[in-house]
Amino acid sequence: RMLKRQMECRRDIDRLNAPFLAIYESLVPPEEEKAKQKQLLSLLEKLVNKEWPQARLYLYGSCANSFGVLKSDIDVCLAIQNADINKSEVLLKLADILQSDNLQNVQALTRARVPIVKLMDPVTGISCDICINNVLAVVNTKLLWDYAQIDVRLRQLAFIVKHWAKSRGVNETYHGTLSSYAYVLMCIHFLQQRRPAILPCLQEMEATYSVAVDDIQCAYFDQVEKLRGFGSRNKETIAQLVWAFFNYWAYRHDYANAVISIRTGSIISKREKDWTRRIGNDRHLICIEDPFEISHDLGRVVDKYSIKVLREEFERAADIMQYDPNPCVTLFEPY
Ligand code: CTP
Numbered sequence: 001r002m003l004k005r006q007m008e009c010r011r012d013i014d015r016l017n018a019p020f021l022a023i024y025e026s027l028v029p030p031e032e033e034k035a036k037q038k039q040l041l042s043l044l045e046k047l048v049n050k051e052w053p054q055a056r057l058y059l060y061g062s063c064a065n066s067f068g069v070l071k072s073d074i075d076v077c078l079a080i081q082n083a084d085i086n087k088s089e090v091l092l093k094l095a096d097i098l099q100s101d102n103l104q105n106v107q108a109l110t111r112a113r114v115p116i117v118k119l120m121d122p123v124t125g126i127s128c129d130i131c132i133n134n135v136l137a138v139v140n141t142k143l144l145w146d147y148a149q150i151d152v153r154l155r156q157l158a159f160i161v162k163h164w165a166k167s168r169g170v171n172e173t174y175h176g177t178l179s180s181y182a183y184v185l186m187c188i189h190f191l192q193q194r195r196p197a198i199l200p201c202l203q204e205m206e207a208t209y210s211v212a213v214d215d216i217q218c219a220y221f222d223q224v225e226k227l228r229g230f231g232s233r234n235k236e237t238i239a240q241l242v243w244a245f246f247n248y249w250a251y252r253h254d255y256a257n258a259v260i261s262i263r264t265g266s267i268i269s270k271r272e273k274d275w276t277r278r279i280g281n282d283r284h285l286i287c288i289e290d291p292f293e294i295s296h297d298l299g300r301v302v303d304k305y306s307i308k309v310l311r312e313e314f315e316r317a318a319d320i321m322q323y324d325p326n327p328c329v330t331l332f333e334p335y
């Protein structure tokens with residue numbers, strides 16, 4: 001009976017559509033934010049090209065994948081061809097250049113897992129992280145952006161899930177919870193699994209876009225304007241999807257055996273990936289396959305303590321969606 005109850009959506013669920021859409025609208029950044037980002041990017045490009053004329057700058061992460069909320073920092077990738085560059089040296093040199101051009105809080109973090117230079121631009125008020133030659137991140141940013149063009153419910157769901165995760169403190173990889181990138185992959189996978197499907201699996205379709213990054217071939221169907229309306233046979237509303245998303249991660253996901261994979265548009269087994277035991281620090285307690293770097297489990301940051309926190313938060317969210325009179329408030333209460 002309990003299981004049955006957990007699978008039945010509350011009767012008044014559609015009453016929640018308007019308030020969820022209002023939350024989504026309130027998080028979408030205004031157009032002028034884009035202009036400010038462009039302005040900062042061209043300033044950075046000018047400074048960088050004085051020192052490295054061949055180098056190019058790319059935006060990646062939430063400022064370019066369409067899942068960025070109001071007032072996000074921007075992520076920039078500096079692409080330099082030269083094969084034998086020393087990343088630390090480039091970062092230190094870059095920090096020097098930026099510092100002498102009045103950019104503020106300039107800091108080179110050369111020992112981080114992804115080494116970066118941080119800065120704040122006093123003119124636009126935007127903070128920015130610059131990394132070097134992280135081309136895979138630029139490519140997966142495009143993949144996420146392309147998925148977002150297919151059905152607006154992806155962007156709506158992901159904004160609400162990210163907002164929930166930030167409010168509840170489960171969007172902190174250094175505390176063993178998941179990155180924003182991981183949450184967006186969870187949303188894409190979830191919408192690929194609905195019946196009828198709301199999203200297709202772009203990597204299983206004929207490749208119209210293909211790039212090689214080191215030894216990884218990244219290929220998928222990127223003519224997404226042809227896929228608008230793909231999910232229109234599925235009439236689920238945003239409130240139903242938020243309910244079902246949390247219900248899935250609280251009560252339906254097979255944590256012991258399953259790996260979610262947007263690359264295949266399906267669930268694959270941990271055994272198949274050899275993710276059944278702990279190797280080093282990778283525990284594979286919740287498994288989310290990266291779409292291109294397929295040996296990379298986005299859940300590897302999760303440990304035996306944080307998995308409990310995470311699952312309790314999914315259950316809390318699912319129960320609120322089922323029983324709480326006012327989920328649009330309770331869901332996002334600070335922890
Ligand atoms: N990324 C990645 N592999 C990871 C984590 C991140 O390739 N394990 C890349 C992705 O391109 C991602 C970007 O780094 O889009 C930024 O990651 P993250 O900060 O998690 O996501 P954002 O979309 O920038 O979210 P936020 O709005 O929270 O900044």
Ligand code: MG
Nearest residue numbers: 061062073075
């Ligand atoms: Mg970011």
